[in-house]
Amino acid sequence: MHSITLVQGLLLAILAVIVGIDFWLEALFLFRPIIVGTLTGLILGDLQTGLIAGGLTELAFAGLTPAGGTQPPNPILAGIMTTVIAYTTGTDPKTAIGLALPFSFLMQYIILFYYSSFSFFMPKADKYAEEANTSGLIRLNILTTAIVAISYGVVVFLSVYVAQDLMKILVKSMPVWLGHGFEIAGGILPAVGFGMLLKVMMKGQYVPYFIIGFFIASFIPFSNLLPVAVIGAALAIYEYFNSKNKLVKNEMMAMNGDDYNEGI
Amino acid sequence: MKESKRVLTKKDITKLGLLSSFLQASFNYERMQAGGFTVAQLPFLKKIYKNDKKGLSEAMTDDLEFINTHPNFVGFLMGLLLFLEENHEDRAIIKGLKVALFGPLAGIGDAIFWFTILPIVAGICSSFAMQGNALGPILFFSVYLTIFLLRIVWTHLGYNLGTKAIDLIKTNSQIISKAASILGITVIGGLIASYVHINVVSKIAINAKHAVSLQTDFFDKIFPNILPLGYTLLIFYLLKKKNVSPVILILTTFILAILLSFIGVL
Numbered sequence: 001m002h003s004i005t006l007v008q009g010l011l012l013a014i015l016a017v018i019v020g021i022d023f024w025l026e027a028l029f030l031f032r033p034i035i036v037g038t039l040t041g042l043i044l045g046d047l048q049t050g051l052i053a054g055g056l057t058e059l060a061f062a063g064l065t066p067a068g069g070t071q072p073p074n075p076i077l078a079g080i081m082t083t084v085i086a087y088t089t090g091t092d093p094k095t096a097i098g099l100a101l102p103f104s105f106l107m108q109y110i111i112l113f114y115y116s117s118f119s120f121f122m123p124k125a126d127k128y129a130e131e132a133n134t135s136g137l138i139r140l141n142i143l144t145t146a147i148v149a150i151s152y153g154v155v156v157f158l159s160v161y162v163a164q165d166l167m168k169i170l171v172k173s174m175p176v177w178l179g180h181g182f183e184i185a186g187g188i189l190p191a192v193g194f195g196m197l198l199k200v201m202m203k204g205q206y207v208p209y210f211i212i213g214f215f216i217a218s219f220i221p222f223s224n225l226l227p228v229a230v231i232g233a234a235l236a237i238y239e240y241f242n243s244k245n246k247l248v249k250n251e252m253m254a255m256n257g258d259d260y261n262e263g264i
Numbered sequence: 265m266k267e268s269k270r271v272l273t274k275k276d277i278t279k280l281g282l283l284s285s286f287l288q289a290s291f292n293y294e295r296m297q298a299g300g301f302t303v304a305q306l307p308f309l310k311k312i313y314k315n316d317k318k319g320l321s322e323a324m325t326d327d328l329e330f331i332n333t334h335p336n337f338v339g340f341l342m343g344l345l346l347f348l349e350e351n352h353e354d355r356a357i358i359k360g361l362k363v364a365l366f367g368p369l370a371g372i373g374d375a376i377f378w379f380t381i382l383p384i385v386a387g388i389c390s391s392f393a394m395q396g397n398a399l400g401p402i403l404f405f406s407v408y409l410t411i412f413l414l415r416i417v418w419t420h421l422g423y424n425l426g427t428k429a430i431d432l433i434k435t436n437s438q439i440i441s442k443a444a445s446i447l448g449i450t451v452i453g454g455l456i457a458s459y460v461h462i463n464v465v466s467k468i469a470i471n472a473k474h475a476v477s478l479q480t481d482f483f484d485k486i487f488p489n490i491l492p493l494g495y496t497l498l499i500f501y502l503l504k505k506k507n508v509s510p511v512i513l514i515l516t517t518f519i520l521a522i523l524l525s526f527i528g529v530l
Contacts, residue, residue, distance in 0.1 A: 025300075026335045027285045029408035034386065034393055038401040048396045055393030055400055059459050062386045064510070065378040073514070098518065105511070118292035122328075125290070125299055129324035132317045134306045137324070141289040141303045181522030184530045187461030188495065188521055192513045194456050195499030197448070201379050202500065206449045213453025218489045225387040225454050232450030236443040243439045 002044070002088050009161030011043045012080060013153040019076050020152030024145060026066070033057035036079030044087050053083040053093040060097055060186065063193020074107035076152065077159070084160050089168055091179070097189070098182030099167070103159050110151055118144050209235055271311055272350055274420075277343060280308060281419030284339040285412075296332035305342055312350050323349060326359050333366035334373025339415045341365050343422030375441045380448040381411070387455055460492035466529050 004012075015036070023031035030036070034054045041050010057078050064072035081100035086093045121140055128136040202210070209232070216228050283304040290299030302324055309327075313320040333341060341362065348358045385407050393400030464483065467475040476482065483490055499517075502508040524530040 024291070025285055025288050028405075028412050030405070032386070032404065034389055034401050034404050038393070038398070047398065051393045051396050051398060051400065055390040058386050058390045058393070062383050062390075062455070065382065073511070101514075101518070115291060115293050118290055119294035121290060122292065122295050122299070125295075125302075125328055126325070129302070129328050130321055132321040132324060134310060134320075134324075137299070138303055138306065141286065141299050144290040144299070177526045178522060181525030184462075184525050185518045185521035187463075188492075188517050189514065191456070191460045191492065191496040191499050192510060192517060194452055194460065194496050195503050195513070196510055197379055197383070197452050198496070198500040199503040201375070201445050201448055201452070202504075203445075206445060209446050209450045210453040213450035213455075214457050214489070214493060215453075217454035217457035218487075225384065225391075225451060225458060228454030229384045229388075229447070229451055232447040232454075235450060236447040239446050240439055240443040243442060247439070 002046075004044070004084065004088060004160050004164050006161065008043055009157055012040060012084070012160050013157040015039055015043065016076060016080065016152040016156035017149045021145060021149050023074075023076055024148045031076050033061055033075050033079035033082070036076055037083045040080050040083040041087075044083070046087050049086050049093065050083050053086050053096060054079055056093050056186065057082045057097055057100075060189045061193065063190065063195070063197045065196075072108065073101070073104040074111065075104075077107040077155070078104040080156055081159060084164075085167060088164055089172075092183060094186040095179050095182040097186040099170070103155075107152070107155055110155065111148070114144075114148060114151075270350065272308055272346065272423075276308055276311070277346075277420050277423050278416050280304065280342055280346065280423075281339045281416035283307070284342055284415055284419060285335065287333075287335050287338050295328065295330050297338075298328045298331050301331050301338070301342075302327040304338075305346060308346050309349065312346070322355060326355060326362075329359075331362065331366050333370045334377065336377055336411065336415060337369045337373045337418055338366075339419030340422035341369060343419040344425065347423050347426045372441050372444070375444040375448065377411070380444045380451070381407075383448065383451050383455055387451070387458070456492055456496050457489045460489075460496060462491040462495060462530065464491070464529060 019031045019036055019039075022028050034057075037054020037057055038047070038050045041047045041054070044050070057075075061072070061075045061078060064075070066072055078097070078100050081103040082093060082096045085091060085096040085099050089096075091099070121144060125137055125140055128134075128140065198210075212235070213228050213232060216231060217225065220227060286304045287297045287300040289303060291297055292299075305327060306324075309320055309323050313323065344365075345358055345362055348361070385404060389400040389404040391400070392403065464478045466478050468478065469475045487493075499513055502513060503510065521530065
């Protein structure tokens with residue numbers, strides 16, 4: 001059992017501001033739980049917990065991406081809170097993922113609110129464009145980014161510093177089956193992420209590759225997924241040249257109009 | 265062809281590649297990335313239009329129209345469009361190219377960055393981190409720093425390709441997305457087997473001495489990881505065919521896990 005000091009709370013808030021801007025812009029990917037968890041661990045002076053919590057959370061969130069303009073449960077709050085809860089309460093990081101989830105949803109909804117409400121800034125932007133007022137448009141963009149950044153700082157400071165006693169009481173009063181349930185949920189949760197990935201990517205023609213990947217990982221015990229990735233890359237390169245050849249053939253057929261009728 | 269009047273230097277294009285990172289600075293549902301898209305190009309539009317306030321205003325107005333593309337590849341589009349602005353091409357061409365390209369670029373970008381690179385890099389780096397090895401996050405950061413710096417390369421590529429770019433994208437985008445999808449799908453298959461854990465602890469008592477463990481004597485004998493695969497495919501089905509929201513699926517998974525833990529099945 002540890003407590004978060006005021007300095008640690010402020011440092012975590014600053015961390016949240018920085019990685020919050022990074023997530024808003026999708027720039028350096030510092031916002032991923034594996035980085036956020038590690039940095040949180042460093043601030044708390046418990047790198048090991050940060051690494052383990054960050055790694056676990058990263059996997060659970062690997063499929064929850066903002067691709068196509070959708071906003072997933074917030075990876076920053078998940079990374080910070082999983083680490084903080086594991087550190088302050090001594091719970092297993094696997095269990096802590098579940099306890100961190102409400103914070104992650106909270107931030108997700110705040111960002112969704114901004115996505116909608118920032119639409120109201122656009123008429124102003126149009127006016128700046130009409131006047132060719134470049135500094136006005138720059139100011140507007142800085143303002144929106146600053147609103148997001150400050151929100152991250154405030155939410156994280158309140159969550160880690162102000163609400164930490166509440167969290168401890170919650171964890172202490174938790175029955176065994178509930179803790180175990182959280183741990184199990186942590187193990188199954190990646191399925192939702194992978195389901196999301198499949199939803200946007202899966203087509204009938206890709207089923208063989210899915211089966212190959214699943215089989216290799218099920219039957220070759222190895223500490224990471226590199227073998228699967230290498231085989232996947234081989235298949236991708238094969239398909240690339242295959243498709244390219246077909247394209248060249250089609251183009252040749254199109255050029256020689258006479259041959260077209262003889263084909264197939 | 266109009267005469268080329270170069271006002272942008274190589275250094276400008278490098279700067280554009282870095283500034284392209286502001287793409288989502290004022291992201292909103294109405295125009296998506298339009299605000300940041302315009303702001304990133306402003307220093308260079310100013311250089312091109314100088315005292316032509318009307319020209320600058322027209323360019324800004326066009327850029328403020330709806331756009332939703334990929335932050336990693338948008339530099340390519342900005343480089344290309346600024347090349348056209350620099351040559352004072354027809355506004356309709358500039359607008360048309362933008363609208364034609366931002367969608368495919370988003371598709372390729374999502375397939376490559378979110379659905380291929382992220383699962384692979386996250387899977388490998390997390391396995392290090394979970395063993396308490398700092399190599400995990402360090403490796404992760406190095407990969408993404410490289411990807412970030414490549415934005416400068418894409419921007420130069422877009423600028424240099426000029427009008428040829430549209431042909432390149434159109435002929436190759438489908439093949440590139442397809443190859444990337446194949447790699448991604450293979451890895452997702454592997455991820456499911458490695459990272460989704462469902463372990464049934466229930467045993468069926470046959471007599472006083474013997475009990476059949478559902479997990480080791482039944483599921484594992486049929487096929488290892490059959491439950492993780494089955495549950496993931498169920499989620500996939502609900503997302504795709506029933507349009508269930510991911511948040512509901514996460515909550516349901518949670519409640520189900522706790523419930524099954526309470527009655528002692530998992």
